[in-house]
Amino acid sequence: MEINKSLEELGLSQIEIAIYLYLLSKGESLGSQIYKENLLDKSSAYKAIAQLERRGLVISSGDSRNQIYKVAPKEQILDLFENRKQGIEQSKTLFINAFADIEKYSAQHYQNENVQIFTGQDAHDRYHETILKGKFDLIRTIAASDTAQKAAGNKKLLDKTNTWFIKERVARNILIRVLYDKDTVPDKYDTSNPKLLKECRRYSERLNLSSMMSTFGDRVGFATIKNGKFWSLIIKDQLIVDLLNSIYDSMWNKSDESK
Known part of the structure; x- marks a missing residue:
């Protein structure tokens, strides 16, 4: 998939790519949904989510126990790719x-x-x-x-x-x-x-x-x-x-x- 290649060029790990694509297709999701539905280790999944947030690819809302995650706006993603090109x-x-x-x-x-x-x-x-x-x-x-x-x-x-x-x-x-x-x-x-x-x-x-x-x-x-x-x-x-x-x-x- 072309999107996988693009995400790899941004330096994402395979687990980060899996989570990003999941949120892209599913929309807003709880952390528990992300790691359970993707059969991921809980600790590794939350570390990857945190890394995606630091990269600006994923944003969250809600309190710490019930945080909801979703992909960042398209314009923000495009900026990241442009910065990567530069x-x-x-x-x-x-x-x-x-x-x-x-x-x-x-x-x-x-x-x-x-x-x-x-x-x-x-x-x-x-x-x-x-x-x-x-x-x-x-x-x-x-x-x-x-x-x-x-x-x-x-x-x-x-x-x-x-x-x-x-x-x-x-x-x-x-x-x-x-x-x-x-x-x-x-x-x-x-x-x-x-x-x-x-x-x-x-x-x-x-x-x-x-x-x-x-x-x-x-x-x-x-x-x-x-x-x-x-x-x-x-x-x-x-x-x-x-x-x-x-x-x-x-x-x-x-x-x-x-x-």
Whole structure:
């Protein structure tokens, strides 16, 4: 259903969506009716209702013991979707600005133990080996136009690294999500096989980024070309990673599955 997708884009959980759709079809309802008729856990249902109220999707009336719930006016819902749309556009700007901030950060903290720089002939392999260290189950990657092959140096080197990296990643049960921009040519990779643990989506615009970014656990990695050679860094900083993950997830949810 299109409405389900729209509600998911607003960040609603499945139980919140179920309650919202119930109220949309049934109209005003008591809390007891909501959780009983939907076979929901009472506590979970009331938490979800409270969250819907905070989001402005549901309003209530009456005293605390006999509160009646109903969906908010249509105009209020439309405002929420419009604000969400504006938030996505702001996310793209924040994302690009974050890249510039990261570049500045790395220059200032080159000797910091939480910043690793990879240069030299084997830098491409060492960078990917380091990515797989630590405990995590998801890699988020954004691939800007032409950056992947340039960063690897050439297609032969890229394919060689991908072969062992994919094998190790899958062996460790690590899912990877790759977000392409409008003009990026996707790598030839079978995303229809769930055993390969890879999901791809395409963002609707060109991002004009000069490097590839990946987040994994409490670390973020950047790979690019400097002075004609591969250059990358990995930063261990939970605050930066949380910021980038939040922006990435917002863009991912707004993107289409890559074909």
